Amino acid sequence: MSEIGRSSQGGATQGGSSQQGASQMDPGKKYGTCVSNNTNKWKCIFCMKETNGGISRLKHHLVGGNTSITVCPNCPEHVRAELQNDAAYKMLDRQVTSQLYTYLMLFIYGYNYYMGF
């Protein structure tokens, strides 16, 4: 029993919980203000445009690349680069984490199984 408790510490990157942490750290929130406490409505701090559809839509407005959203005319290049890098990093991070998690589970279960004998 105690070994299972210990191993759950190592498996802290369990699916759902890591996603919540990531959304709290969203760098897009630095460049927008939430309009009237509606989390779906964000105002761009560079051009004061209001976007509906959450923080991801504000980021599309800043970064561009989505034809249905107007690209911000005032967004500095370094902000654009930061948000692009973050999106790429998150995608990479998610892939690496899920692979690592599989390895971790194999390792932990294998180890506990071995210790059980």
Ligand SMILES: [Zn+2]
């Ligand atoms: Zn803007």
